[in-house]
Amino acid sequence: MHKEGKVVPLAAATDRGARTPLPCLPVLLLQVRDKAALQLRQGLQALFDNADDTLFEMADKAADRFDQHLYFEAMRDLRLKRKSIERGFLDIFYDTFARIGQVDPLGFMAANEPSRNKAQMERAASVEGMVARVLSRDGLALDQLSLRLQTLLECTLAPQHNPLGPAALSGYFLQAGRNLGVGLRVKLILLKLFERYVLRDIDVLYGEANQLLAAAGVLAELPPAPRRRAEDRRNDSRRISATLEPDDIGADSVGQAFFASIQGLLAPARGRIAPRLHAVATAQPIGTADLLRLLSHLQHYVPAAQEEDDFDLGQQLEQLLLRVSVRSGTRRRIATADEDMINLVGLLFDHIHADDNLPHSLRTLIVRLHIPLLKVALLDKGLFSRASHPARRLLNEIGAAAIGWETGSEGLRDSLHLRVERIIQRLLNDFTEDASLFAELLEDFLAFSQDERRRNELLEQRTRDAEEGRVRALQARQQVQQALNQRLRGRVLPQVVVQMLVQSWSQVLLLAWLKQGEGSPAWRNALATMDTLLASILPQRDPQALLQHVPGLLKALREGLASVALDSTATRDFFQQLELLHLRACAGAEGPAEVAEVLVAEDIVLAIAEESACAPLRQPDEHAAQLRAVQRLRIGAWVEVLDDDEPLRCKLVARVDSSDRLVFANRTGLKVREWTAQGLAQALRLGEVRLLDDGLLFERALESVLDGLRQQQVH
Incomplete structure (x- = not known):
């Protein structure tokens, strides 16, 4: 049986769910986690997209003003806290996954069991009912997944400790929503919506996880669990809808x-x-x-x-x-x-x-x-x-x-x-x-667009990572340039030393800054080695002191140059020249004089591997209205560029504050444009770019029509 090595890739270490040092997990398990997180995120988004409508209809049908106020307040609170609940859910999910087998996700509900009040008991009963329905429907697929996880981790995994079990997922949702200021009635409604939009399709998650593990050889001999038919899925949805509100369907x-x-x-x-x-x-x-x-x-x-x-x-x-x-x-x-x-x-x-x-x-x-x-x-x-x-x-x-x-x-x-x-x-x-045709086509289109969106989001994330890497590289280059100029500018120095520092040692400094940061020992040691080198080629009053420092200096230089893979011939030539310089430094004026020297008269500017080939970063502009519009742009906002033969549509995928860069990608997630905030404001003023309204099409059209009708009535 194939087993994955217990190594966490670098990307996983920077995952937003992994904020603290956590145990290493098999790569295969991380793949299961990431695929599950993607489906869970989409389910939560669907939940919140539809929660507003459900609460509004309940407010409309409420028997008294108190209940109506309750639902309207819940709508407002949910809108404000939606993002934090989604983020909290995924953070708890990642944390529980990292401690797989050690955490009971519903443990907080079991605390103070004897003193639980009526509201807690109703909530617990609702969760138990949801869990029972999922287990009766998808229990076989979940059992197979638990067996495979046990085999992969080589430990016992109790059902309540499976981070993908329905009890665990419900626990994440309840914990993430603990600060939601709504009553029990609304919380029970949200739990039913959680069942409808997250747990209804959980068999897909289990099926994909089992398929991934089986393909890697983890209990591949287990027969696949039967998949639910689309008709069964629709019936489940209707049943959950009926428990939420008896006359919800078709009420107009x-x-x-x-x-x-x-x-x-x-x-x-x-x-x-x-x-x-x-x-x-x-x-x-x-x-x-x-x-x-x-x-x-x-x-x-x-x-x-x-x-x-x-x-x-x-x-x-x-x-x-x-x-x-x-x-x-x-x-x-x-x-x-x-x-x-x-x-x-x-x-x-x-x-x-x-x-x-x-x-x-x-x-x-x-x-x-x-x-x-x-x-x-x-x-x-x-x-x-x-x-x-x-x-x-x-x-x-x-x-x-x-x-x-x-x-x-x-x-x-x-x-x-x-x-x-x-x-x-x-x-x-x-x-x-029969309006069910619209529902069928909507489901088909959502599947198509979600697949496309998933691919595009991966490319957008790569674009963001590349931009952040480029900004860090730019910051590192500026720090290295500053360090070199402080030590070299205005001085007459041997040409071989200047060339080595600018062309090779600068790479050692860049690597140390990028990997470990400005305050790291590696960065300080690289600077100290450069200072020692420059001091060692000056005329020496005490040659004996130089002889004591040379072995350590040569060792540090060799290790640094080896880390940036400097050509061995070039390394050998440099050390031969350095030996002559040290002899001259010890001999003073009587030493060999045939060493080429240069005056470092101008600031050193390091070459960078790749500069942006996108739109130029424009000069500052003082048009406040356009600048405010740019500052209000959210990630995902669309613009149309009109300065090409064909208009180009692109959306904001990254805002790099440290270098004042706004990065735009096309529909497939590939970077196509880049501006500063001032540059984009100027492009808006000149009509080279226009902001697109990406609000919901039906709502946008209806609002515009009603505004037009009201204006006609006034006139």
Whole structure:
């Protein structure tokens, strides 16, 4: 059986979860940990993304103002502490993993067992129920994982000490959220959300961990645990949803109230769809079900994105209604509420079509969803009140993925472009009135975008690491230059010594500063060796003292030059020349004089292996508004560079404060631009760069439409 050596890679030592010296773990175990951490982080993000909607709906349905206030306060507290809970969860996870087999993650719940109050007992019961459900469903896969971990670690691992067990994961979540100022009711809701978004897919985590260990030869003979079907997964999700709120699914009372509140704003636009039919006083409104059938007919004739076809939904509906009127012998029109919805969704897609935060090619694709989204809005007005609505989320996810898209060498055959095109075509072909198709396509797109995001995040992290390394190298170079200039500038010295110090010993100094820092013994010893060398080539009043120091000096020089792999021939030549210099120093004026000397008249500037080939670091600029905008930029914010033939979209991946550098990467995580804060502010003022709004597409469009309607009403 293959066993990994118990060595921790350098990268793991700097992991943000490993803040204190911890026991060494097998590399294979670190791989299991990192893959698990990635899935857990994504599950937590989904939890918090949906917690707001859940608490809002509960506040809306609350029986009294006290309960309503309770849920609203919980929403606010959760928003403020979301990041700290996510970070705390992962820190506890990393720490427990480092002490695998030694820590009981739920030990804090067992403390003071006899004195536990009713709230603690309810919380413990909720956790026990969650754990029992996971074990009944995925217990075999977890048992296999525990056996493999025991074999790898060569020790006994009790079930409650497995850092990937459901009890452990629940414990991390409870500990991370201990400072959350919410009551028991809200904590139980969060636990149910934890079960829905983190524990529901835990079988995937166990399956990948088992597969990784088995592939490395750890109990490879164990038969693989059966995988859950997608249908079972959906049923689990529905069951958890039902325990959270009985009428949560399909409830759109908040959406109904929202739509009713804005119908007054939409009134001025009434009569523009099928105006000839509205002009007839006796025209009878068609039902929503009939309107949906007409829209289902029309969605098959939506032109392709690249076709220049003026497809006007109002005109198309008018023609169909005229046919219906002729066939039935009665003038038919669209009901007022349905017309208001058509106008509202039409305004949303007008905004999306004009939204230059999205690339033009993907904009023209997204607006083809006009009819399917209109049908969803007619069927379920919860589209406007629930951020977790599948159709709304699908639009938002596509918009988020599209913001960084640019036409590359593959053009429109880019994987994202093709995936969005397939999704939209599937909806146009297959969507009638069953909104579950949106949920299915959302799940598919999330899997695609998460895989892509995972790859891109790895590249972005490498870019950040490279930038931090480059900044450290620059700082080290400046320190070494300063040390050399303090000792050499303005002096007449043997050329061979100056060349060795500038070309070779500078590398010894750089290595010592980078590896161990400015205050380290290695750095101080390298400086002391340089000082001793310079003193040893001066005329000596006491040659005997020089002879005592020379052996130690030569040893330190040889070890230092060997550490930077100086060519052996060059090393031999230098020491031969140094011997002559020492003889001259001992002999004074009577020594050999044939030694070339140079005046170090200017500052020494060391060459660096690689300078940035990106945008130049611009001179300071005093435009405060743009500078404030730059200072507010968060990591992940997108900009568009307009000074090239083709606009370039890139996002902020690193802010290096020590050297005032803002580093930007493209959608795939590769570095493409770099500015100082002042330089980027100047580029913004000159119109060479513009900031992109990467907020949620649906919310952005809806807010803009409502603002426009309110302004029209005022005027």
